[in-house]
Amino acid sequence: ADNGGAVAALRQVNHLGPTDSPCPLTVNQLFRVTKANFVDASAVETLLPEEATAQLYRCFDDWPSFLSAHRNYFASMGGTIGQVRDIERLKIRDAPLEEQLEFAYQRGMHQKVRALRRKIRIQQMPDNPLLERENLAKAVAEFLPPNRSVKLHRFMLDLPRELSDLFPREFRKFLKSFPELFQVFEYRYPNNLHIMRAGLPLPDGVIRGTYDELSVVACVVRVLQVRNSLDSSVLFSRLPEGARDMVKSVYNGLHHLLSLYPDNFVLVGSHNGDRNERYRVTLVSVPAKLIDSMNTTTSAPDDSSVPTDARDNPWHAE
Structure with a gap:
């Protein structure tokens, strides 16, 4: 084949992804059709635009070699093609919560970690009064400095585990839902989130909140x-x-x-x-x-x- 040299070289690669794949259209379209879904390997090409399929065959001999080169993202299982993260989640979803938590830690699934820590804490103390949102918010507010802001990440790390473990997955939304207790804002540059008590004047350098x-x-x-x-x-x-x-x-x-x-x-x-x-x-x-x-x-x-x-x-x- 005309592209034999390129194919031979790509066979040795097993870590290609969306930003460095020679088939970016194929990768994006495969992400689309396999989103929370496993597709029949024999019919996958019928679900992709013609150009996406053509792009694949310009660089690879067949689907197995493409999947091998992109093995961090896609894999075949039982005659289907899916995303690796979905396959891994299927394997772990029926495991004990502690094993699921360890898996989430290893994969850097921060929101999943928070959700599992909350589940485990509720399982241990189902009658905990802090399970009421208002009670939890008031307890958290007690740990804020009296007259200044603090980095949100640092604040969360310093909270006692009996409080931080009970935070919902979307903890920023949780904090912002109590404006009478908290002010959460970006300070000086994007993603540098700070938190402070409600009613205190905001410091200079707060990033604007609304955009056109x-x-x-x-x-x-x-x-x-x-x-x-x-x-x-x-x-x-x-x-x-x-x-x-x-x-x-x-x-x-x-x-x-x-x-x-x-x-x-x-x-x-x-x-x-x-x-x-x-x-x-x-x-x-x-x-x-x-x-x-x-x-x-x-x-x-x-x-x-x-x-x-x-x-x-x-x-x-x-």
């Missing part, structure tokens, strides 16, 4: 000015929380927003804009709308270059 289309695009540009090209999930995670919420609620994902700016952003590997689709975003140029509204030389702060003054921080609330 142009301000979200400005955030995307700032991130991509540091790393010109990023995986879509990484890019999304580096946006401020308010910007992420706006993208999800209004555009159902970054794809639909950035597709409005085809001259400024290139999306490689995106097919249908599904929110869970993985693709690569590259900044080509700053949208003309932003030229007059932002300093194009400003770069997004990261963990290694936190500004020393909130007034110099392009993320802070205005």
Whole structure:
């Protein structure tokens, strides 16, 4: 075959994924059709666009060699093809809670860890008064500093296990559902979450909480000015929380927003804009709308270059 050399080389690879696969369309489409689902291996090609199948055969001899090269993500089981994470979950779902918890720890499944710790704690103390949301929130609030904010991550780690184990999976939403007790906000740069008692004045450097289309695009540009090209999930995670919420609620994902700016952003590997689709975003140029509204030389702060003054921080609330 014309691509025999490429196929021979790829046979030796067993860790390809959405961002480094020579078949990004195939990978994304296979993620789509196997989402929480196992498909008949003999019929999988009928579920994929023709170009996705053609892309696979340009690089691999057959499906087994493709699956072997992408074994961290896909696998065959009993004549079906599914996602590795779903297969692993099937194997562990009937195990004791303690074994499920260990599995979740090993896989870095943080939300699952919280859910299992809560289940185990409830199993141990089914009549615990802290199972009432209001009681838990009031008990947690007692551990907040009296007159300043603290990193949310640090605060959670310092809480007694009898409290933190009872937190629901979406613990941020839980805290934000009690505005009379807590203020949760991003401080100085995205994802740097702080928490403080309700009623205290917010510190300088709090990141704005609401965004319109142009301000979200400005955030995307700032991130991509540091790393010109990023995986879509990484890019999304580096946006401020308010910007992420706006993208999800209004555009159902970054794809639909950035597709409005085809001259400024290139999306490689995106097919249908599904929110869970993985693709690569590259900044080509700053949208003309932003030229007059932002300093194009400003770069997004990261963990290694936190500004020393909130007034110099392009993320802070205005």
